[in-house]
Amino acid sequence: MIIASMIVKTETEKVNDIVLKLQKLPNVTTHGVHKENNIIVLVEAESDDKLKEIGRYISSEFEGVYGTYPTFVSGDEEIGLDTAV
Amino acid sequence: MKKFYLITLFLVAIGIVSLGFTNNQSDEKHPDVDWSIGCQDCHAEETPDIYKAWENSSHGMVNFGCYICHGDGEVTFYSQGSDATCGGCHAGQLVEFEKTKFNSCYDCHNGHTLKFHNE
Amino acid sequence: MSLSRRDFLRASALAAAATTLGIGSVFNNKVLAKAGIDKEQFIQDSRGVKWHKSVCRLCGVGCGVMLGVKDGKPFGIRGDKENTINEGLLCVKGFYLNKMISAKNRLLYPMIRKNGKLTRATWDEALDLVATKFSEIRDTHGSDALAFYGSGQAETEETYVANKLFKGHIGTNNVEGNPRLCMASAVGGYISTFGADEPVGTYDDIEKCDMFLLIGSNTAEAHPVLYDRLVKRKKRNPNVKVVIIDPRKTPTNKIADLHLQVIPGYDLAIVNAIAKLLIDNGHTDEQFIKDSVNFSDGKNPITYDDYKKFLKKYTPEYAAEQCGVSPEDIKKAAKLFGEVPRVMTMWCMGVNQRVAGVFLNNLIHNLHLLTGKIGKDGCDSFSLTGQPNACGGVREGGGLSHLLPGHRVVANAQHRKEIAELWNVSPDKIQPKPGKHTVAMFDALGKDIKGMYVLCTNPAQSLPNLSKYLKGMEDAFLVVAESFHPTETTQLADVILPAAFWGEKEGVYGCTERRSQHMAQALQPMGEARWDGFILADLAKRMGYKENFEHFTSAEAIWSEYIKSTKGKDMDLTGAPYSRLKEVRGLRWPVPSVDHPGTTHRFTKGDPYFPEDKAAGRRMYFYTKPDGRAVIYARPDKGPEEKTSKEYPIALTTGRILEQWHTMTMTGQVPELVRAAPEPYVEINPDDAKDLGLSTRDKVRMVTKRGSLIVEAKVIDRPRKGTIFVPWHWPESLTNILTIDAVDPGSKEPEYKVAACRLEKV
Numbered sequence: 001m002i003i004a005s006m007i008v009k010t011e012t013e014k015v016n017d018i019v020l021k022l023q024k025l026p027n028v029t030t031h032g033v034h035k036e037n038n039i040i041v042l043v044e045a046e047s048d049d050k051l052k053e054i055g056r057y058i059s060s061e062f063e064g065v066y067g068t069y070p071t072f073v074s075g076d077e078e079i080g081l082d083t084a085v
Numbered sequence: 086m087k088k089f090y091l092i093t094l095f096l097v098a099i100g101i102v103s104l105g106f107t108n109n110q111s112d113e114k115h116p117d118v119d120w121s122i123g124c125q126d127c128h129a130e131e132t133p134d135i136y137k138a139w140e141n142s143s144h145g146m147v148n149f150g151c152y153i154c155h156g157d158g159e160v161t162f163y164s165q166g167s168d169a170t171c172g173g174c175h176a177g178q179l180v181e182f183e184k185t186k187f188n189s190c191y192d193c194h195n196g197h198t199l200k201f202h203n204e
Numbered sequence: 205m206s207l208s209r210r211d212f213l214r215a216s217a218l219a220a221a222a223t224t225l226g227i228g229s230v231f232n233n234k235v236l237a238k239a240g241i242d243k244e245q246f247i248q249d250s251r252g253v254k255w256h257k258s259v260c261r262l263c264g265v266g267c268g269v270m271l272g273v274k275d276g277k278p279f280g281i282r283g284d285k286e287n288t289i290n291e292g293l294l295c296v297k298g299f300y301l302n303k304m305i306s307a308k309n310r311l312l313y314p315m316i317r318k319n320g321k322l323t324r325a326t327w328d329e330a331l332d333l334v335a336t337k338f339s340e341i342r343d344t345h346g347s348d349a350l351a352f353y354g355s356g357q358a359e360t361e362e363t364y365v366a367n368k369l370f371k372g373h374i375g376t377n378n379v380e381g382n383p384r385l386c387m388a389s390a391v392g393g394y395i396s397t398f399g400a401d402e403p404v405g406t407y408d409d410i411e412k413c414d415m416f417l418l419i420g421s422n423t424a425e426a427h428p429v430l431y432d433r434l435v436k437r438k439k440r441n442p443n444v445k446v447v448i449i450d451p452r453k454t455p456t457n458k459i460a461d462l463h464l465q466v467i468p469g470y471d472l473a474i475v476n477a478i479a480k481l482l483i484d485n486g487h488t489d490e491q492f493i494k495d496s497v498n499f500s501d502g503k504n505p506i507t508y509d510d511y512k513k514f515l516k517k518y519t520p521e522y523a524a525e526q527c528g529v530s531p532e533d534i535k536k537a538a539k540l541f542g543e544v545p546r547v548m549t550m551w552c553m554g555v556n557q558r559v560a561g562v563f564l565n566n567l568i569h570n571l572h573l574l575t576g577k578i579g580k581d582g583c584d585s586f587s588l589t590g591q592p593n594a595c596g597g598v599r600e601g602g603g604l605s606h607l608l609p610g611h612r613v614v615a616n617a618q619h620r621k622e623i624a625e626l627w628n629v630s631p632d633k634i635q636p637k638p639g640k641h642t643v644a645m646f647d648a649l650g651k652d653i654k655g656m657y658v659l660c661t662n663p664a665q666s667l668p669n670l671s672k673y674l675k676g677m678e679d680a681f682l683v684v685a686e687s688f689h690p691t692e693t694t695q696l697a698d699v700i701l702p703a704a705f706w707g708e709k710e711g712v713y714g715c716t717e718r719r720s721q722h723m724a725q726a727l728q729p730m731g732e733a734r735w736d737g738f739i740l741a742d743l744a745k746r747m748g749y750k751e752n753f754e755h756f757t758s759a760e761a762i763w764s765e766y767i768k769s770t771k772g773k774d775m776d777l778t779g780a781p782y783s784r785l786k787e788v789r790g791l792r793w794p795v796p797s798v799d800h801p802g803t804t805h806r807f808t809k810g811d812p813y814f815p816e817d818k819a820a821g822r823r824m825y826f827y828t829k830p831d832g833r834a835v836i837y838a839r840p841d842k843g844p845e846e847k848t849s850k851e852y853p854i855a856l857t858t859g860r861i862l863e864q865w866h867t868m869t870m871t872g873q874v875p876e877l878v879r880a881a882p883e884p885y886v887e888i889n890p891d892d893a894k895d896l897g898l899s900t901r902d903k904v905r906m907v908t909k910r911g912s913l914i915v916e917a918k919v920i921d922r923p924r925k926g927t928i929f930v931p932w933h934w935p936e937s938l939t940n941i942l943t944i945d946a947v948d949p950g951s952k953e954p955e956y957k958v959a960a961c962r963l964e965k966v
Contacts (some may be wrong), residue, residue, distance in 0.1 A: 004212070005217030007225060031218055038219040042214060070113075072220035074213045147432050148424060148455050148862050152876035153296055160875040173299055176270070177285035177292035196696045 001032050004073040008039040014064030015039065021062060028054065032065055041068075115158040124151040138156060138197035166191070231720040243821050253279045256726035257786075259713045260298040261357070261706040265289060265430050265446035266715025267298055268789055270705050271726045278302040278707065278727060281560060286787040289715070291536070295428035297865055300874040301706070303759070305727065307873035311689035311702040312731025323834055329734065331739070334657075335746035337681050341655045342374060349652045351378035351645050354781070355660040356591030356607030357389070359711030360720075361750055362736040362763040363597035364609060365753070366659060369740055372713050377614055377639030379652065381603045382644040382661045383594040389556040390587040391599055393565020396950075397573075397835050399705070399828030400774045401599050404806045405548075405584030406717040406792055410437055411580030414544040415445040417537070419471065419568065420554015420957070422454040425862040427552075427588055435459055443543065447537050449474060450554060451857060452785050452887075452929055455924045462536055465924045466527040468855045469844030469958040472560055474907025475567040476841060477523035478517040478538040482574050487542025487642045489576030495822040498574050498833045506838060513876050514838040519569075526841060528924070529533040541571060546582030553590065555861065557956040560842040561948040569803045579824045580809040589716040594715015601766065605639030610769035614638055618889065626769055628752050641952035643668070643945055659736060660703065662867040664692035668954040669910050669945035688869045692935055697836060703736045704729035714783065720780055721790035725726040737762055772796075774806070774813060776826055844958035846909075846945035849925070852960035855927045858907065858943060861958075864933040872933070884937035885918045887929040893919040898966050903966040906930065908959050911941035914966055928961070 010018050015037050031045050045051035059068050065080040101133045129136045154166030171190045172179055182188055193201055255270040268287025272279035281302045285292035313323040314330035341349050352370045354363055370379045396400045409435050423431040427493055429512035438444045438459050444463045444770040451468040482488055499511045520531035521536045569585045577583040583825045589595055602609040624631040667673050677696045684697040687705040687914035694700045710725040756762050760782040770777040779795035792802040796812050801813050808824050819825035823833040846857055865871045915937055921928045932939035944959045
C-alpha cells in the first residue's frame with residue numbers, strides 16, 4: 001500500500017463540486033479546502049502505477065482542475081512494513 | 086492556463102519516491118538541459134532577473150547556490166524551497182509558527198532576495 | 205503508545221500537503237485532527253530523532269553541527285545554534301554532511317591486493333598482513349624504511365596513536381601529514397616570529413575589527429561561515445574596510461573596498477612597502493616596539509635602524525612595479541592599516557603554499573608588531589586553516605616529522621624524555637633527527653622507504669608534480685585506511701582498511717582559533733568499518749607493542765593520555781577532559797584547569813601563563829621567546845621558484861571552489877554540489893583568451909615543464925592578465941601533474957600557487 005498526499009488546485013468557484021466528486025473515489029479522502037481553491041487529498045493506492053493513474057484521472061477527467069501536485073509519497077520499501085501493521 | 090509552481094516537500098526521512106503526475110507544463114522536473122553547465126552559469130544568462138535578485142541578496146553575497154533550495158535539478162528538483170531546508174542553517178532563527186499568524190518562512194521572506202516582506 | 209505505521213504515513217502525507225500550502229507550520233492541527241490523528245503523538249514519532257553535538261568535517265573554521273539520527277541512520281544536519289563560531293549557520297558543503305556518511309563510495313570491508321587486484325579480505329587477514337610486512341621491513345631495512353602519512357582531517361586521538369606507534373615504538377620519525385602541504389609555512393611563521401605556533405587572538409576579534417586585510421585567501425569560498433561573519437560585521441558597520449591582496453578577483457571581492465591584484469608570487473614587496481609606509485607615516489606604536497619587539501635579519505639580531513635601512517628599497521613605486529599594481533593603492537592600504545584602530549590580517553594558501561611562505565608569514569606579523577595591533581580586541585595576525593584538525597591533531601599533536609605532542613620537537617632531548625616517559629618507552633627509542641618531510645618522503649617511497657601507512661588522505665591526487673611520485677606509491681607496500689573507495693590513492697594500495705567516517709566515531713577536532721571541540725559518536729560504522737584509533741592500536745598489538753596500546757579502549761582513554769603531554773605547555777589542555785568537552789562548545793587553550801574559561805588573547809593579561817612579574821607593566825610578553833619579545837624580520841622579497849618565460853609565459857595558480865573540498869572524495873558524492881561546477885575548468889582572463897582566440901567552453905591545453913592537461917576554458921575577468929586559475933578538485937583531471945614540487949626551505953611546504961605554463965587551443 002502506498003500512501004500519498006497531493007494538493008488539487010481548482011477554479012475557485014468549482015472547488016466544492018470537485019470535493020464532492022473526489023470523495024466518491026475509492027481510497028481517496030479529502031482534508032479540507034484551503035486558501036480558496038486548494039484541496040488536500042490523501043490517496044491510499046495499491047501500487048505506484050495505480051497512484052499515477054488516480055492522479056492522472058483527477059487531472060484530466062475533472063472539469064475545473066488546474067493541476068494535481070504531489071506533496072508526499074511513501075516509498076515502495078515502506079509497503080511491507082505498512083501491511084504488517 | 087494559469088501557471089502554478091509545483092511544490093514538493095518532504096518532511097520525514099522515510100523512503101520517498103518522486104512522482105510526476107500533473108496536467109501542467111511546469112511539473113517538478115527541471116527542463117532537460119546541458120547538465121555539464123553549472124546552475125549559476127546557466128541561470129545568469131537564462132533568467133538574469135532572478136539571478137541578479139539572488140546575487141544581490143544575502144544568500145548571493147555568501148554564494149549560497151540555487152541547488153540548496155532547488156535541488157541539483159537533475160536528480161532532485163524543488164521549484165520552491167521548504168521551511169525544513171531553511172532550518173538546516175538558520176537553526177538559530179526557527180519560528181514557532183503556531184504562535185504567529187504566519188505559516189512558513191516564505192510568508193515573510195519573499196522572492197529570490199528573501200528579504201523581509203520584500204523590503 | 206506510538207501511532208501505527210499507516211497512521212504515521214498518513215499524518216506525514218497530510219502534514220506535507222499542509223505545509224506546502226502554507227496553512228500549517230509543519231504540522232497543522234486542524235488537518236491532522238480531521239484525519240483522526242493525534243498531533244502530539246505524530247510530532248514525537250516524526251521526531252524520533254536524536255541530535256548529536258558535533259563539528260563540521262570539512263574546513264578548519266570549526267562550525268558546530270548537530271547530526272540527527274533516526275533508527276540508527278543519518279536523518280539530517282542542522283547548524284548548532286549554541287556554537288558561538290557559526291551560531292547555527294552552515295555553508296553549502298557542511299549542509300550535505302549527512303549525504304556524505306551514506307555515500308555510495310563508502311568502503312565497507314578490508315581489501316588486499318592479490319595478483320594485482322584488490323580483493324575482499326577479513327580484518328585479521330588484512331591486519332596480519334600489514335603487521336607482518338611492516339615488521340619484516342623494519343627488521344630487514346631498519347625502522348626508517350617505514351613511514352606514516354596522516355591528515356589534518358584525522359582526529360587528535362588518531363594522530364596521537366599513529367605518532368606513538370611510529371615515533372615511539374617502530375622508532376622512525378618518518379611521520380608526516382597533509383598539513384605539511386597547507387599549514388607548514390604558517391607554523392614556521394608563528395614559531396619564528398612569536399616563538400610558538402598558532403594565533404594570538406580568536407574569531408571574537410572579528411566583531412570588534414575595523415579593517416580586514418585578506419592576503420591569498422578567498423575567504424568567501426574556502427571559509428564561507430567566517431566570511432559571513434565578515435559580511436555581517438561590514439553590513440552593521442559600513443565604516444569597516446576590507447582590503448584584499450590576491451592575484452584573482454574572487455567572490456570575496458563582493459565586500460572589498462580595495463583590491464591589490466598582484467602578479468602571483470611577488471607580493472612580499474607590497475607587505476614590506478606597507479611596513480615602510482607605516483613607519484614613514486608615523487603609524488607605529490613605538491612604545492610597543494620598545495617593550496615587546498626584537499629585530500632580526502634571519503641570521504643575526506639587528507637594530508630598529510638597520511630594519512629601517514633594509515626597508516629603504518621598498519618604496520610603494522618599487523613594490524608596485526614588482527607586483528603589477530598601482531603605488532597609490534599600496535599607499536591607500538598602508539594608510540588604512542595605520543589609521544584605523546583595529547586591524548585583523550587573515551591569510552591562507554595563497555601565502556602558505558609558496559617557496560617564500562615562511563618569509564611572507566613573517567612579513568605579515570611585522571605589520572601587526574610595528575603598530576602594536578595584536579593581543580587586543582579586534583586585532584590579530586590570524587592564519588586561516590584548511591582542514592578541520594590540522595591545528596588540533598597535527599600541529600598540536602605533533603604529527604609532523606620534526607614534532608612531538610604538545611608543541612615539542614624531536615631535536616630537543618628534554619622533549620624526547622618527557623614524551624618517552626608518557627609513552628612508556630626508553631628515551632633513545634625516539635630518534636633525535638627529524639624524519640623526512642612530505643615531499644622528500646614520497647621521493648624516497650619505493651626506494652629507501654619500503655612501506656607506508658596512509659590515513660585519511662589522498663596523496664595520489666594531492667601531491668605536487670604528481671607524476672613523479674605515483675610510481676613510488678605503486679612500488680612500495682602501501683596501506684591506506686580510508687572511509688571511501690575508490691580514490692586515486694586506494695587504487696594504488698596493497699591493503700585498504702575501511703575506516704569509520706565522521707559521525708560514526710568519537711573524538712576531538714581543534715580548529716583555527718585554538719578551540720578544541722568534542723564530536724559525539726552518533727552512528728555505528730557502516731559495513732565492517734572500524735575506528736582508525738582502534739585499527740592503529742590493533743596494528744601496534746600485532747607488531748608486538750601490546751603493552752603500551754591495550755589501554756586504548758576508547759577515544760577518551762587516548763585523549764586523557766594525550767592531554768597529559770600538554771600540562772604546563774603554552775597549549776595547555778589539562779582543563780579540557782572529555783567530561784567537560786562534551787558539555788561545552790569547545791575550549792580555547794591554554795586552559796590549564798577545569799574551572800578555567802579558556803583564553804581569547806595569548807601573551808597578555810587573561811592568558812593564564814602571562815608572567816605579570818616578568819612583563820613588568822608591558823602589555824605583551826611573548827613568554828615562548830627567551831626574552832619575551834617577538835621578532836620583526838627583515839625578509840627580502842623572494843619571488844616564485846618558477847618564473848614565467850618566453851616558452852611558459854602564463855602564471856598558473858591553483859585553488860578551490862565553494863562547493864567542492866580537496867579531492868572530492870566526500871563532496872563529489874553530493875549531486876547538488878556537483879551541479880554547481882560539473883566539469884573541470886580553467887579561468888582565463890578575457891585579454892589572454894582574446895590573444896589565443898578562446899571562448900568559454902573551448903578546450904584548452906595547459907602545459908608546464910612537468911605535464912599537460914586539457915580542460916574547458918572559462919573566460920572570466922577574475923585572474924589578472926597573464927594568470928590562469930585552475931581548481932584542483934576533479935580526480936578525472938589531475939591538476940597537480942602541472943604544479944611544481946619546489947618547497948619553502950624552512951617549512952618544506954610546496955609552491956602549489958605558482959607555476960609557469962603555456963596555453964594551447966585544442
